[in-house]
Amino acid sequence: MTPALLAVTLCYVAVCAASPFGNCRKCNGWGFQMKTDRKGRQKRGKDCRRCKATGKRIRVGRWLYNRWARIYRSGTG
Ligand SMILES: [Zn+2]
Numbered sequence: 001m002t003p004a005l006l007a008v009t010l011c012y013v014a015v016c017a018a019s020p021f022g023n024c025r026k027c028n029g030w031g032f033q034m035k036t037d038r039k040g041r042q043k044r045g046k047d048c049r050r051c052k053a054t055g056k057r058i059r060v061g062r063w064l065y066n067r068w069a070r071i072y073r074s075g076t077g
Pocket residue numbers: 024025026027028029030031032048049050051052053054055056
């Protein structure tokens with residue numbers, strides 16, 4: 001592993017630890033989707049199904065950590 005890649009990985013781990021949730025990319029963290037009506041006005045659309053209307057998405061790094069932690073705990077008892 002190159003030092004640069006290691007630094008990026010460490011930064012990513014730090015971000016995951018500091019804020020395990022990121023904004024949902026589909027709804028920009030609003031929890032619902034905006035739609036434009038015929039007059040060009042923005043209206044509140046349906047709840048975002050991707051984030052279940054929370055506006056938050058768990059980061060992949062955090063998800064992996066949770067998974068690893070569960071396996072580790074179940075492995076050692
Ligand atoms: Zn969403």
